[in-house]
Amino acid sequence: MAAIESVLKENRVFEPSEAFQSTANVSGMAAYNALCEKANQDYEGFWGDLAQEMITWKKPFTQVLDESNAPFYKWFADGDLNISYNCLDRHLADKANKTAIIYEKDDGSSENITYQQLYERVCQFANGLKSLGVGKGDRVIIYMPMVPDAVVAMQACARIGAIHSVVFGGFSAGAVKDRVQDAAAKIIITANESVRGGKSAPLKVTVDEALKDGDCPSIEKVIVFARTDKEVAFDAARDIWWHDLIANQASECEPEWMNAEDTLFVLYTSGSTGKPKGVQHSIAGYLLGAMLSLKWVFDHKPDDVFWCTADVGWITGHTYIAYGPLAWGATQIVFEGVPTYPNAGRFWEGVEKHKVTTFYTAPTAIRSLIKLGADLPNQYDLSSLRLLGSVGEPINPEAWMWYYETVGRSECPIVDTWWQTETGSNMIAPLPGAVAIKPGSCTLPLPGIMVDIVDESGASVDQSNGGFLVIKRPFPSLLRTVWGDDERFKSTYFPEELGGNLYLAGDSAHRDENGYVWIMGRIDDVLNVSGHRLGTMEIESALVANPLVAEAAVVGKPHDVKGEAVVAFVILKGDRPEGEDAKRIAQELKSWVAHEIGKIAQPDDIRFGDNLPKTRSGKIMRRLLRTLAKGEEITADTSTLENPQVLEQLKQSV
Numbered sequence: 001m002a003a004i005e006s007v008l009k010e011n012r013v014f015e016p017s018e019a020f021q022s023t024a025n026v027s028g029m030a031a032y033n034a035l036c037e038k039a040n041q042d043y044e045g046f047w048g049d050l051a052q053e054m055i056t057w058k059k060p061f062t063q064v065l066d067e068s069n070a071p072f073y074k075w076f077a078d079g080d081l082n083i084s085y086n087c088l089d090r091h092l093a094d095k096a097n098k099t100a101i102i103y104e105k106d107d108g109s110s111e112n113i114t115y116q117q118l119y120e121r122v123c124q125f126a127n128g129l130k131s132l133g134v135g136k137g138d139r140v141i142i143y144m145p146m147v148p149d150a151v152v153a154m155q156a157c158a159r160i161g162a163i164h165s166v167v168f169g170g171f172s173a174g175a176v177k178d179r180v181q182d183a184a185a186k187i188i189i190t191a192n193e194s195v196r197g198g199k200s201a202p203l204k205v206t207v208d209e210a211l212k213d214g215d216c217p218s219i220e221k222v223i224v225f226a227r228t229d230k231e232v233a234f235d236a237a238r239d240i241w242w243h244d245l246i247a248n249q250a251s252e253c254e255p256e257w258m259n260a261e262d263t264l265f266v267l268y269t270s271g272s273t274g275k276p277k278g279v280q281h282s283i284a285g286y287l288l289g290a291m292l293s294l295k296w297v298f299d300h301k302p303d304d305v306f307w308c309t310a311d312v313g314w315i316t317g318h319t320y321i322a323y324g325p326l327a328w329g330a331t332q333i334v335f336e337g338v339p340t341y342p343n344a345g346r347f348w349e350g351v352e353k354h355k356v357t358t359f360y361t362a363p364t365a366i367r368s369l370i371k372l373g374a375d376l377p378n379q380y381d382l383s384s385l386r387l388l389g390s391v392g393e394p395i396n397p398e399a400w401m402w403y404y405e406t407v408g409r410s411e412c413p414i415v416d417t418w419w420q421t422e423t424g425s426n427m428i429a430p431l432p433g434a435v436a437i438k439p440g441s442c443t444l445p446l447p448g449i450m451v452d453i454v455d456e457s458g459a460s461v462d463q464s465n466g467g468f469l470v471i472k473r474p475f476p477s478l479l480r481t482v483w484g485d486d487e488r489f490k491s492t493y494f495p496e497e498l499g500g501n502l503y504l505a506g507d508s509a510h511r512d513e514n515g516y517v518w519i520m521g522r523i524d525d526v527l528n529v530s531g532h533r534l535g536t537m538e539i540e541s542a543l544v545a546n547p548l549v550a551e552a553a554v555v556g557k558p559h560d561v562k563g564e565a566v567v568a569f570v571i572l573k574g575d576r577p578e579g580e581d582a583k584r585i586a587q588e589l590k591s592w593v594a595h596e597i598g599k600i601a602q603p604d605d606i607r608f609g610d611n612l613p614k615t616r617s618g619k620i621m622r623r624l625l626r627t628l629a630k631g632e633e634i635t636a637d638t639s640t641l642e643n644p645q646v647l648e649q650l651k652q653s654v
């Protein structure tokens with residue numbers, strides 16, 4: 001792969017500047033090494049001290065790590081706390097009037113919400129949820145636009161001990177239904193519509209479709225936030241407006257005191273099978289990971305203005321919008337829009353307007369902005385910026401250099417943060433006042449995160465060899481299980497083949513001579529399209545569910561802006577279509593996938609054949625499909641192929 005070759009040759013290194021280092025939360029390699037050393041010497045003492053220092057406990061814990069039922073690890077298991085208390089109540093004494101959220105609306109206007117106001121909004125809504133009979137352990141689906149109220153909904157669930165499961169607002173009715181059913185959710189919180197990039201999307205209509213025909217019997221109520229004045233159909237017995245629900249609710253709500261190991265949320269993500277898995281996080285360990293990474297990786301300071309551009313539908317929006325910044329009492333931006341509306345200067349305008357200090361986005365956004373206006377950042381005053389972050393996929397060194405020089409004036413460190421829905425918080429990323437950065441590498445693990453790279457048997461590989469990225473010791477913010485499927489949790493993340501005690505991340509990686517980690521890509525059938533995880537099996541299942549389709553195989557191919565693009569090889573039940581017919585059916589299948597899963601999963605390229613290339617034992621040769629997708633000549637041995645003639649057909653895009 002071209003991207004991998006270019007990172008392999010990368011040899012630029014940027015040391016932390018003296019200015020940055022002099023104020024950094026962790027300053028200099030000696031300080032970083034000392035933290036690592038402490039974790040090595042006394043692993044439980046290391047984590048226990050941090051959990052005591054950062055979290056406000058109702059009842060302190062006495063035990064740090066319980067490994068008695070590995071890999072179902074428990075952390076701080078006899079402690080009690082509430083995460084909403086940690087994010088709101090504890091700041092009221094000295095930060096009641098500090099801005100918690102700057103709501104940067106799609107249309108470019110903005111609104112500030114103080115900690116006091118956020119606290120009151122969360123309490124009112126929490127009381128509203130209680131009035132509907134929602135309580136500890138109940139599951140609540142949140143299917144909302146990127147408005148502060150989405151954060152309010154999450155915090156309110158956490159306050160009363162309900163388990164939220166946020167579904168990205170771009171997902172389809174089918175995806176909402178699957179998640180409601182898997183979680184057996186009682187409530188859906190949605191909006192009449194969302195507004196992004198000047199366009200609206202009918203969230204409530206989509207929810208109605210997901211719930212139709214009695215498909216989701218667990219749902220008792222649908223709460224509808226009025227983002228606009230658009231009218232929507234209402235089921236009087238089931239639907240209730242958000243503003244009606246909170247109308248007479250008190251603005252104080254005693255938090256439900258929860259056990260450290262109680263479930264905070266379930267977030268569905270793609271894996272190697274057709275069914276997304278519900279990644280289940282617990283409260284205290286997750287909170288600790290969120291806080292720690294903000295302090296260490298984002299070098300968080302009280303006067304910072306933090307802007308994470310993710311959507312709360314993804315883990316990044318959970319950890320670095322809904323919880324982490326609030327736990328620190330930070331001021332942050334909640335951005336409703338898209339990076340390219342009304343123009344490609346939107347981010348830079350936002351930075352200038354709100355004097356953003358810390359900016360965290362995805363490589364795909366950076367690449368698209370370079371394409372649309374490489375010198376646009378120069379038209380804005382970006383001098384407030386002091387730290388830049390990247391997440392979601394490997395960042396190509398060219399995009400990194402542009403981010404560094406053009407956005408960051410060659411003064412702001414870039415923290416390239418490797419982590420996953422499953423890990424809850426940053427795992428491998430530079431501590432910017434200590435670790436020198438290299439374009440394209442996420443550098444070194446956080447202290448206490450025992451990263452290794454191993455072969456098929458679980459043995460460490462020699463330096464410079466590639467292998468599977470694993471984490472050797474459990475850590476607090478690791479997922480606890482897959483919702484309702486302990487077996488899948490064990491076999492996916494702690495496979496017996498590797499000895500059963502290594503956390504298998506699902507990425508391949510290698511280390512350079514300085515021990516820096518370079519992520520090479522997924523080892524499973526997961527694509528990374530614009531930083532979003534998509535299972536090839538999920539898209540295949542959606543295609544095969546179309547009445548025209550007999551068989552489908554999906555692979556990725558490199559894409560300039562998205563990182564990877566989706567290529568679908570499709571075999572119809574009838575004859576292989578040609579010409580206009582093929583175009584029409586391809587378009588129909590693209591819309592079908594958009595409808596089944598969401599637009600982000602829509603294939604970029606569809607190819608029809610009489611069959612898929614298969615071995616004589618019937619296995620689809622995906623390796624060949626990847627070569628075809630890239631438009632490269634097939635040099636591999638095809639002698640084991642049952643039907644080599646289909647390769648010619650599958651070379652042609654419709």
Ligand code: 6R9
Nearest residue numbers: 391392393394416417418419420421519533
């Ligand atoms: C946070 C998030 C996780 C997968 C992960 C990896 C890829 C994320 C990365 C990165 C290289 C980085 N990934 N960050 N690859 N460098 N800095 O994105 O979670 O949506 O679960 O995706 O994304 O492949 O395994 P999630």
